[in-house]
Amino acid sequence: MKSAVIVFPGSNCDRDLAVALEKVTGNKPLMVWHQEYDFDTVDFIGLPGGFSYGDYLRCGAMSARSHVMKEVIKRANDGVPTFGVCNGFQILTETGVLPGALMRNANLHFVCKDVPMTVENTDSIFTSGYAGKREITVPVAHHDGNYYADHETLDRLEGEGQVAFKYTADINGAQRRIAGVLNKRGNVLGMMPHPERMIEPALGGTDGRILFESVLNSLG
Amino acid sequence: MKARIHVTLKNGVLDPQGKAIEHALSNMGFGGVEEARQGKYIELDLMETDKEKAHASVDDMCRKLIANTVIENYSIELE
Numbered sequence: 001m002k003s004a005v006i007v008f009p010g011s012n013c014d015r016d017l018a019v020a021l022e023k024v025t026g027n028k029p030l031m032v033w034h035q036e037y038d039f040d041t042v043d044f045i046g047l048p049g050g051f052s053y054g055d056y057l058r059c060g061a062m063s064a065r066s067h068v069m070k071e072v073i074k075r076a077n078d079g080v081p082t083f084g085v086c087n088g089f090q091i092l093t094e095t096g097v098l099p100g101a102l103m104r105n106a107n108l109h110f111v112c113k114d115v116p117m118t119v120e121n122t123d124s125i126f127t128s129g130y131a132g133k134r135e136i137t138v139p140v141a142h143h144d145g146n147y148y149a150d151h152e153t154l155d156r157l158e159g160e161g162q163v164a165f166k167y168t169a170d171i172n173g174a175q176r177r178i179a180g181v182l183n184k185r186g187n188v189l190g191m192m193p194h195p196e197r198m199i200e201p202a203l204g205g206t207d208g209r210i211l212f213e214s215v216l217n218s219l220g
Numbered sequence: 221m222k223a224r225i226h227v228t229l230k231n232g233v234l235d236p237q238g239k240a241i242e243h244a245l246s247n248m249g250f251g252g253v254e255e256a257r258q259g260k261y262i263e264l265d266l267m268e269t270d271k272e273k274a275h276a277s278v279d280d281m282c283r284k285l286i287a288n289t290v291i292e293n294y295s296i297e298l299e
Contacts, residue, residue, distance in 0.1 A: 058288055065285060094288065101290040108236050148233060148291055173234065 001216050003029040003044035006072060006088075008063045013049030013086065013194065020196035021046065024212040034066045043219050044081045045072055047088025049141070049194060059102060059144045060090030073097055081125055081215055082188045086142055089180070089190030098181055098190045099157065100149035105142070106173020112141040114204065116168045117179050117193060121161045124182055126189045129214035136207035138193040140171065140179075145192040147174035147181075157181060164189055221266045223278045224297040227287045228259035262286060271298055 003021045007014045014031065021029045021044070029046070032039045053062035063069065069091070076082040076097050084092040092098040105111060116137050119130040130136065149157070154175055157163050165180035172192075180191030195208030229235045235257050242256040264281075268274040278296050287294040 057285070061285065061288070093290075099290075101288055103233070103291060104236050106234060106236050108240055146234075146236075173236070 001025040001044060001219050002027060002040070002042045003046060004032050004039055004042040005029045005046045005048055006032050006034065006068055007048070008034045008050070008052035008066065008087075008091075010052040010054055011048045011050035011087070013196065016194070017046045017048045017085065017196045020199045020208070020212055023199060024209060025216055032068060034063065034068045036068050036071075038071055039068075042080070044083070044215055045075060047072070047082070047084035047091050049086030049088060052087055052091065055144070058090075058094065060087060060092075060094040063087075063091045064094035069095060076183075076188050079185065079187050081218075083126065083215075084188075084190040085194055085196065086140075086145075086192055089192055090144065092188065092190040097188055098183055099153050099162075100147055100175075100178075100181065102144050102192070103146040103148050103173075104144050105146050105171075110141075110143045111145070111171050112139075114139045115171055115179075115193060117165045118168060120163045120166055121182070123161065124164060124186045124189065125215055125218035126182070126211055127164055127214060128218065129210040133210075135168065136210075137205055138195050138198050138208050139204075140193045142172070142192055145172045145174065147178045147192075149175060154178075160184065165191055165193070221268060221271070221274050222299045223264040223266055223274065224299070225262040225264070225278065225282060225286060226259055226295045227262065227282075227292050228257060228294075229291060230293055233291050274298055 090102045122131040162182045167177045167179050195211040198205045198208030238257040245253050282294045
């Protein structure tokens with residue numbers, strides 16, 4: 001599996017994501033700078049966590065309009081598995097590839113801890129490996145992870161299996177405790193928690209590794 | 221021409237920073253503030269001299285970047 005990690009000024013989880021992808025797939029991902037217009041064909045695109053463009057205007061707002069994102073949006077809409085974690089999730093909502101928006105945490109605190117989550121949909125390419133494992137633990141580290149969408153959108157997301165993960169308790173005010181959402185087609189996932197930081201026992205667990213293994217297996 | 225843009229959270233969208241301002245004011249002894257909502261103010265200097273064209277262009281800027289219309293409203297004043 002060939003993958004790419006998009007790097008923006010202010011990304012700070014790009015290397016974590018690259019290490020996780022290399023450990024799981026055996027291949028070093030292509031690191032793509034935000035000013036690129038095009039990059040090699042890959043099987044998987046990762047948008048890392050961090051504070052791209054210093055969170056200016058809104059988290060992910062500037063990155064969502066960068067050169068490289070035009071190509072990422074095109075490929076995501078063409079069906080390439082695309083994964084945004086934390087700031088990457090914020091970028092995907094800002095582009096409109098994923099519905100909703102991520103707002104300042106309701107209690108205004110930066111939350112940084114391991115959190116239990118439920119896997120709401122195990123049919124996607126990202127979550128198939130979680131079948132039979134309803135609850136997992138993955139770390140979060142964010143100030144703006146309060147997922148918002150209007151009620152109709154939330155009902156639709158829940159009804160159509162687009163909610164991938166939910167926190168088991170309210171940690172940031174997110175509507176219906178949503179931690180991760182899929183696009184309609186199921187090839188794009190955005191989530192606030194960091195599975196790339198939970199890929200081996202030395203990091204505290206392996207629940208995150210399963211996500212990358214699921215994608216790898218889905219590609220055959 | 222100058223464009224003055226106000227971006228505010230839509231009604232019904234929780235504004236935790238506005239809430240914090242409200243609480244701080246109350247703790248400081250300022251009574252009578254029923255609610256505080258925080259927003260953004262952006263000023264643009266435009267080369268355009270035609271008001272109608274300027275409005276159309278700034279409206280496009282607001283929809284495409286300055287506001288996130290999932291959660292925010294915006295208003296434009298031209299001068």
